[in-house]
Structures are given as structure tokens and as C-alpha cells.
Amino acid sequence: MRTPIFLLIWLVIAAAVFGGSLAVGNDYVFFAGYVVMQYVVLGTAWNILGGYCGYVNFGSAAFFALGAYSTVAIYKYTLDADFYPIPIPVLMLVGGAVSGAVGFGMGYLTLRLRGAFFAIATLALAVVLETLVINWDYVGGSRGAYVIRPEEIAPIGNYIRYLFLIMMVLAVGAITIARLIERSRLGYGFATIRDDELAAEASGVPTLRLKLIATTISGALMGMAGAPFPYYISYLQPSSTFGLDYAVNSIAMPLIGGTTSWIGPLIGALLLGTLQQIATVTISSAVNLLIVGCLLVFFVIVAPNGIVGLVRAYLQRKPVDFVGRRRVDTDAPGAVP
């Protein structure tokens, strides 16, 4: 299937979902749907680096929060300067640019080393960015910041519907990008890095450059997902924006869905996101995080290729990638491959 057709189909599906949500007539659907769509973007973004290249990013919350806080900073500035409020798509581009730049810098500093260092550095990055935001009074510091959400927007009506629509369009954009990458030279390059970086390097694959492209795209998408968040939540606080739940969700969703193709994170996010919305309402939000943690551990042990892998194995069409293939670990700790 060609990409424009793919995009068109998903836009039609998105329009249908939006129409269906309107028909329900309860605005809670939009509040819940926004979060699920946000996780589709985060999961897909994580998978571009984690699933395609095999580099684990534990700092999804940091990239997400960067997008959110760039929105807060711009919002404060427009208030102070008495400027016309910036439309959300523009804020998303700014958030994406900031997170993408940080992703690039992060990758440049750590990707020349072994993958594990990258994972640890991303974890530490989240802590440090949180420290910076806590000490930055302009965006509210540890007290948090209020962003006043407008009541209505011209053609759509209630603002939350607008936010949901925007996030859904971003989600469609993200899976289209993921699919495009998967089927391009870039995607094959990523796969060689994942399977055997040393061999890829030896065969002339520009691994560092490819990894930098992956961290930048992945970081930018996460930042874009974060940019509308202050308008959604209206009160933004560092400890919840940098919270571990974003990090664990954006890892759990692709791993549960399946990491080798774009559909895995989509399935994982839709399934887990919806489950979490239900569990938050019916049980409690702490329990639903416990469920995610347990599912993550269960899936990585029992079904290493996620739901997609299970389905593929069941259909017997294609042998499951990965299982039984052994990565040769020749590099010494910290060695430059």
C-alpha cells in the first residue's frame, strides 16, 4: 500500500472515530480519548528508537515534559507581552523542535558508546531536566503553572474536542512516519543496527548518523505529544509531568504490542491506554500503574514479540523474528564499536 493511500485510510478512520465520539455526546469520551491518542504517539515515537534501532529510552517523560514546558514558557510570554495566543499546532512544532534538538544532543553525547549507557543517560536526563524546571521560576518552578484553557473554539465547539482532534491527527501522522521509516532505506539501516551494530558498521552502514536521526525523530514526536498537554491538564507540575508513568507506558505499549512494526505500538497503546482509563475510573490510578508494570514484565518474559508476534506465530505465515537468534556480544564495556 502506498503511503498517501495509507494516510488517507487512517484519516478516514480518525474522522469516523471523531464522529462516533461526537455521537456519544459525553465529553468524557474526549478526555479519555485524548490520553489514549497521546500514548499512541508516545509509544510510536519510543518504538522508532527502541523497536527499530534497539536503543532503550527511559526518558520519554523528559521529552514529553520538554514539549509541555515549552508551551508553558510561550504561554507565559504571550500573557506578559499581551500578545495574541499562539495556536496549538504552532506550539506543537516548537515543542517538537525543542525536544528533537535535545534528543539530537543526547544522542550525540551517548550513542557513540554501548546501548546501555544511552539508556542510563536518558534516565538521568529526566532527573536533570526536572531539576532545571524546578529551579526555573518563569515556568512556575516546583509550584507548578496554570494554563487557562479557552472554553470554545470556532468551528468545533468545546475546546477538549479540538484537543482530541489535534492529538488524533498527530497520532495518524506518527504511525505514518513510522511505517514510512520501516519501508525505507532508513528502516533497513535501523534494523541492521538492532541486529548487529558491529557488522552494520563494518558493512558501511553509517550507524552514528542513523542513530542520531532516530533519536531526533523520536524526541521530536514526544515533544509534539507534550505540547498541547498544558491546555489539557490546565495545571502543570514538574513531578507529575516528569512522572515515571509516561516512561513506563511508552516502553510497555510497544513491547506488549510488538516492536518490529508500526502496528505493535498502536495495538499496545489502544489496548493498554483504554484498559488504564477503565482501571483509573473503576479501581485506582496506582493499581493501574501496577497492572502496566506486571504486564510489561510478563510480556517481555513470555511473549518477547508482543501481541503482533503471538498473532504471527499463530497464523504461521512468517517465522517469528528474533527468537533463537543470538546477538554476538564482542564489545568490551564502554568500548567504541
Added chain:
Amino acid sequence: MITSFDLLINAMVSGILIGAFYAAVTAGVSLSFGILDIVNIAHPAFIILGSYIAYIFNATFGLDPIVTAILAMPAFYVLGAAIYQVYYVSFEKRGQESLRGLAFFFGIMFITEVSLVLYFGVDYRYVDAPYIGPAWHFAMIDVPFRMLVPFLVSLLLMAVLQLFLTRSFIGRAIMAVAQDQLALRLMGVDPIRIKRIAFGISIATASLAGAFLVIIQPVEPSVGREYIGRVFAICVLGGMGSLPGTFIAAMLIGIVESLTSTFYGPSWAPAVSFGFLLLTLAVRPAGLLGR
């Protein structure tokens, strides 16, 4: 000038005291990440678990936290050995440790933390012991006993671990497994068994480190996250798996953090270890005493 000199000396002393504690916290990671190449990011979560166990026994039986921790070490050892077994069978054997193994430890960290939150809530917990409260004063230096006791026991722990690794048969086998598994097998030693033992010991140190933590400061479940960056920064800076290197790096980071929080404010301290980590990775990936 006098007061700032005062502050400087006191910041140095508390940095040295906290540095030894950091060394005890990192010792486990130096074993698992440095020597065995297992990226156990759940280590700080096990430390918090140790803190809570020390807290429970202290609150119900009035037992000393350090004694509790030493008594709990075998249980932590068994837990560690069991986790390694799962890790080995599910990931290392299939060669999937890089992606799924990391996610596995991340999940374990998450489950531990959320379980503690669900059971104990997010209130800060603290322990009672005779050495919490009093302090030594000489000239202008204050040495609180709640820092001094963990300092001394940490020194002991590091010394025992170093002796174990360099003098005993199993300790030497652990060092050897890092270098050449095949050679170890040719000597008639099962490398998996050695790794299991080493990982068990690494988790057992978390019990003691947890007790130190709850003596030094009140603990709540998410405190462990602050230690992830710190612990790995120390481990990398110390040269991955060299215990003397770990000790020096821990002292260094302890002192720099203490100076930062004295002169710039405590809210900046967490950024110090990350700065060190990035600097080390960029400039000298082998660390201070790299092999």
C-alpha cells in the same frame, strides 16, 4: 570569610561522610553492571525495599536498622539469585538482554515502587536508633552520628567486598567471569552459577545500603529514582566494576554534591551526578580506574 570557610569545611566533611554511603549504594551496581554486564536499573528500588524492611522491624520490634539489614541479607541474596535465574533463562540465553532485559528490570523497578506506594502510601518513614540525633562537635566541625555510623559500616562493607573479590576463590571466579566465560568453563567452573552468586551478593548489598539510607534521611518509595543517575554516574566514573575506583568516585561525587547544595542550594544537587556522567562518557569512558 570565617563563616564561609566554616561552611566549606563542614560541606567537605559531610561530603566525605555521604560519599562512603554512596559507595555502599553503588557497590551492588559495580558488581552487576560493572562486572557482570547486567544493567540492573532496579537496584535503587531494592535499596528502598531494604529501607522499608529496616523500617518495619524498627517500628514493630525496635530492632537496630543495621542489624536488621544484616539479618535480611540472606533473603536479599536469594531474591537476587532468583532474579538472575529468570533473567538468564529469559534474556541472556536468548541474547535479548539489550532491549528486553532492560525493560524487564525497568518493570521490576516499577512494580517494587508501586507496590510500596500501595502498601505504605507516600508518607516519609524514618527509624529510631540511639545514634540518630547526637553529634560530635570539635572546633567548627559537626559530625552527626547518623552520618558517621553508615560511614564506618560502609567502609567495612567495601573492605570486605574487596577482600572477597581479590582473595577468595569465588571472588576471583567472579572477576574472571567478566573477562572470559569460556576460560572459566575450561577450568571446570560453571559461569552461570558464579554469575548467580555474584548477582545475589549485589542485591544483598542493597539491604545494607537501604538501612543506611533510612538512617540518613526519611524515605518514601520514589526516593530511589534520585539514586539511579547517581549510582550509574559513580559506577561509570569509577571505571566499571573496580571497587576502589567506585569508592573514589563516590567520595568525589559526594563532596561535589555537598559543596553544590551548600553554596547553590539543595535543589541543584541532583544535576551534579548527571553532569559528571555525561562528562565521563564524553571524555573518558573508561572511568578513573578503568581496566
